[in-house]
Amino acid sequence: MTLLRRSLLATALVSSLGLAHAADNANVPKGPLPRTVVPSLVSLELKLDPKQANFTGTTRIEANVAEATDMFWMHGRGLKISKAEAIVGDKRIALTATEADVSGVLKMQAVSKIPAGKAVIEIAYEAPFGELQGAYRVKPDGNDYVVTQMEPIGARNTFPSFDEPSFKQPWDITLIVPQDDVAVANSAETKTEKLADGWKKVTFARTEALPSYLVAFAVGPWDVPAGPDIAPNGSRTTPIKLRGVAAKGQGGRMKYSLEHTPEIVRALESWFGIPYPFDKLDNVAAPDFWAGAMENAGLIVYRDSLMFPDETSSVSQIQSYWGVSAHELAHQWFGDLVTMKWWDDLWLNEAFATWMGNKIHGQLRPEAHTDRGILEGAIGAMGADSLSSTRRIHEPINDFTQIQSAFDGITYQKGGAVLAMFERYVGEEAFQTGIRNYLKDHARGNATSADLIAAVAKQSNDPKAVDAAFKSFIDQPGVPFVKVAVECTGKPTLVVTQQRYLPLGSSASANATWGIPLSVRYADNGTVREEKGIVTGASSRFELKNATSCPTWVMPNAHGAGYYRFALEPKYQQALSTAFAQLDEREQRVYADSITSAYGAGQVTPKELLAALPQFTTAQVRQTVTAGMSAIGWMDEQLLTSEADRNAFRAKAAEIYRPRLDQLGLSPKQGEPDDDRLLRASLVNFFAGTLKDAQVRAEMGKQGRAVLGLGGDGKLNADAVPKDLRAVALGVAVQDGGKEAFDAAEKHFRASQDPTLRSQLLGAMGSTEDQALLDRARALVFEKGLLRRNEIFPIVGGQTEEASTRPALRQWVDSHFSELEARLAPAGAALVQLYAAGMCSNAEATDVESRFTDRMKSIEGGPLELKQTVEAVRLCAAQKDARKGMPLAFNK
Template identity: 30%
Template sequence: MDPYRLPKIAFPSRYDITLRPDLDTATFSGTETIRVTVGEPADEIILNAIEIDIEEATLGDRSLSTSHDPETERIRLSDGAQIPPGEHTLSLRFSGILNDKLHGFYRSTFTDADGRDHVVATTQFEATDARRAFPCWDEPEYKAVFGITLVVPEGLLAVSNGAEISRTKLDDGTIRILFSDTPRMSTYLVAFVVGPFVATEPVDAGGVPLRVVHQAGQERLAEFAVEAGAHYLRWFADYYDIPYQGDKMDLIAIPDFAFGAMENLGAVTFRESALLVDLETASHGEVQRVSEVIAHELAHMWFGDYVTMKWWNGVWLNEAFATFMEMIAQDAWKPEWKTWLSFAPLRSRSMITDALQATRPVEFPVVAPHEADEMFDVLTYLKGSSLVRMLQRFLGEEVFRKGVETYLEAHAFANTETSDLWAALEQASGQPVGSVMESWIFSGGYPQVDIGLDNGSIVARQHRFQYRPSGDGDLWQIPLTLAYGAGDVVHRTDVVFDTPEIRIDVEDPVNWVLANAGGHGYYRSRYSPDLLERILERLDRLSALDRYGLIDDMWACVIAGQTDIGAYLDLLTRFGNETEHAVWTAIVESIRQIHHTFDPSPAFERYVRDLLTPAAKRLGWAPHPEEDGLTRRLRGLLISALGRYGNDGQVRARAIELLPAVFDHTLDPEVAQAVINVTADAGLADYETFFSEYERAETPQDENRYLYALPLFPDRALVERTFAMALDGRIRTQNAPFVVELLLANRSASRVAWDLYTHHWDDQVRAFPPSLLKRTLGTLWTLSDMADEVHAFFDRRTVRHAEKAVTQELERLDAMAAFRDRASEQLVVYLTE
């Protein structure tokens, strides 16, 4: 028997669950009645439960005994006699704990404005932790209706998936709250939250009442979420052309939350910074993040909740699709945010991991559910959504939409494999979607397309892009969009490029060629030197995404050893007139990587100042009244980069002068964020002041700004202090791994940080759940000057549920170390020329 899949003997159709959480003792007790259909005569009933004591189990009027198997997280129920096929009622009485590991049924705490401490009981079940709250068939395929009842102390707010339909005061003073039945859905989507919360007045979201649930005093911070949530819920119902299946929608801010948010049907839980925001003081990026997370979760109400993957191998599609949907929904709502431009750096992030030999196919077989934990990474969210975007552009937006609608209708309240979506899209489009997507989904990596001219023909060659080429002959079916100028005419050609080489004969002389025109393809382009020069000559006529791609692709080729760093830095000097925020993020990202890889060099700092100062000067320090959000954001980016990587004395001095205005909230939020980072990074701000601002922050965004500035301080003693706080609970577990990650990337103190990291490894394993521990690895690549030591450390350890991530981060570190060896000399030569 597969120890990870329940035997297909009994099938639940309905659960009636009553839970009594005790917030003071961090325990709960519960009863449940499950309607089960047994398909064939059975000796026992097997279902999932872990860290739960079963006090009583009955099947109809038969009393069953329980045996636990903690290894497989199952219980077996039997009375020794056979269970006949047919409908049965299974009743269980049980108790469990409210843990502090941010999964299952868990405790979260907060301190209110008056300094009083409060406890919240809340849930996070994906992937396999519903079994920590109630015994169940805890696999996505076992969909059922859930009738939830919570018994809670008076005065607390209780929320579950369905709307509250009755409340009764019991003799012991507690309140019994009954919630409406859920639609048929998977166990991982069940949720309950109990705590001293308040809810906003319900607003109408296309016939569905929507509220935001939060701590008292946070009312103002919920306004944007109410607006965005109501908008997106209506928008998705319209896009999918299918009504939302729940009877209400609550968006709930949880003080301690491992992920960004969780798409529990009708009761979506969020970390506070992903839901609550003050439009007056938040930066453009912070507001956009809230919008995107809300859109993402609400997109899941259909794609994920209504139609669900059969097993965890399909979780990538769930997440890739919701990420893609968050982008198109936001782009439709706020076109001025240029969402697909801001998506470009996210695509680039996945292309870094995916250029490693240790990358993985987007979809892979999952045997144990915990293997799916490794799927929650950039490849699933960002490569996956990039591929969906490429496919949507290839098929056409309306054809794609229609295919998705067909897919959802065909599998309503049921479960699917990835191929079911391709089939629906094939039906809608008449295109070979399955075979095109197969080459992208089932093998890791992506292609590079080399473009050149040969006797008047355009020649494109594809081969895999890697930092360390493995020489394999993988071919992709690339939806290639070529734009080229021939004679006086601009042409556009769309072809599925599935051979090693393709030639396009053009009658008139070709002046220029752009591969991946429009910038939505998931591949890199490299041009022959003469073609590159011709593209640069018409730089001002390229779209912003094409300009972004030109920089990002060339930078990747520098890391991979295909291009000299001098040629790249020379290319950047052609972008002095650039005004688009996203294009500058590509430039600044490469500068950041150089800053973290090579020894500090006044010549490089001068290069950074020469490159960025003209653009920064054009913008000045204060926004103009009618300036758009992205221009404001660009100002912050340039100030931050000049202060941090350009060692710019003037910028730093001005930043210190502006600090009082930051504390008063009278400065533009983008400039404020930059000032905080620049002054912390240079060690010019007062750590104590930043720490107290962090502690007394009134918005999650303000809290994060000061918190994530603390690890930037270069002073050794402060690095030690910040590290200690990440482990002793003064920094919430949900944020602490990010703080550690930033400490490792502290250019002035990486040696100290690494020693602390290794010395306290076991403490971190104890303090951080595996999914969070993994987040400390993201900046290992900055340690290229101690690569051997980092390798030696991880060679002696297995990092549970993150083995793949460790291998990937070590290979990236190697790639950066090789780059450092190769390019140090080139960099000196270029900068002294």
């Protein structure tokens, strides 16, 4: 897509301005723009017909000019600019626009100096619709729609602007659209005027101050179902209008999501102590959207599947609605009301929304156990955070390719976990007060990490220590690894040493320390006590002030609240294992992580890890039960060489987990907890996929065939299997059913507009091991108008699971890379993961590096994606080499 846009740009410049070359200027600002010209109001008038390939627009920017200048910088990418002027009073100064960098930096050269003071910049232009960023077109049902995704730098593809977060000002938006189309934008519609030739002009109220990445609109034959008004709450005395926006005929599917949105908004208002910041709220169910959702002020865009659950949907789909909606609505305060100044502080938006969304989701739906979810997210983030190539939460962003890299587990999950850790340490009420003060102090403006940390630290008992500790977690990479010994010669004391956790084979240095908010629980003469304090330095002493005797056991991460890993001296590691049943559910999970991470670091052998797994399966929490499954899958593929050994290994692994599966059964029970349904789905997927268990596969295949209508009338019966198990059932049915099942799945896919079912059918087709059928599956990607772009990964992702299907997938990715990257941008960097899936040798790492280095240079997020993928392959090779020949016996 980048090359296509550069070609379009060159043609546009030659035809409109007579400039054949972009500026050759070493001083092009690839990071934050100079503050020479600062906008105070932007007026956009766009003429959009979703049926056309291009649209036209006029941008009028009221600005303050800091000092007289004949040149300034702004943004625009792939725009055919027909006229550009700076207006000062009655004087019009012609501007020449030159795209000076592939990132879309525009050099605006004036024919004479623009004086200091107030000026207006007017630019008329034409632009192509984008591919899942900027303003782009979708055609899911034969009708044409326009949707937008401006974050991070899609706005510059749609209108010339100062496209970075620190430029935050109101917007006047006017859309000229076909008479029969619906047009919506960030703010409420104020006027519609009928124009000639079948057009109409829709004018919207002036927005609050917003950065360009939060500007949004949608045009097309949308359904616009009305939701319930969001009733007055606290200091907000007027109701908020709530609507849905869905593709034609799909509006009725938004009933559940619209019914429950008001309670999320009210809960957030109550927690923040600040009313919802905008004049209305529209939830857009986008038929094709590369992100999960986008927090545009007053016009939140979601993948349509997130807006379409009902009371009968799968647990995962219902929980996804609540979790993602709470996340995006939290952004209306964190990100929209207060915005980071630059992309290095993206965590202020995303980490906070992750943490806050979980809090509100859990408050409103306790059965979701979102506290477990944020812990699992933190443990998942520790995988990437253990790489030498990992990034900091607060990572410098110097180039546009680095911005997309910030949208990762470090920002979201690690950032959210760090917030949760300091909330527990500072105290919920004090933390809430700090956040409220931060929002009030910076409302309608921008803020930095230092602003937020200072506001929270101020509410603590030791602001200086909390400020320093907090910054130690956001300003350096890595996972703290805490080793704990117990001294009882005098007052019981923990001897704490810390370093960076590193996996086996890592080339990174372990020499790092943090200010760790250490919280411990311990057994003292039959009483379980808890103490906390900030530990610093490579070695420190942590006195158990309330202890009356030497502790029987010690849990170094009380309630699993800390973003760190731990190891105890052998005596106390065994004691903690013995006390496993006395640990709370989060502590059991971090205890399990202490074992699996020790395995990852080479401190525990495969045999020792396998011996620990039966204990994990006794936990109530599903995440602890399943904690060792990925290790089993890796051993199965990488350490076993004969089919006989592999079959015996799988049979022993099944013995560990089958009692839990038998307890749950393969069918849901009336009134059972949601977690039981989710655990059943995980176990069934493990037995059917990793272990290839004949009994489970037979039952799932039978149910999947019933969904496909095989052996019956051939009609789709989507409810023939519990919805939580439908994906795995369809997968087994197609894997075992050959061409007949594949044909049925494809037929039903082509007839369906249900986004969840479509994704499951695609996943099933892409999971077959029949090479001829896989050729057909991959061909669907390039069949014009068939797949939504967010459906490309479902059809090919399953081909990464089996060694037999990876070579053909790699060849396909390699030969179609440019086409795929263009369709997937700005998510094209993930193609390197598709190619490298399952690789576990240094030779393969070198192949990936050489094959993709040039390709990734100018792709958003590409350089870091490649670096981390190559490192992961080399670490896998180191793990494999270190464990060759080690016994994989299970203890009985």
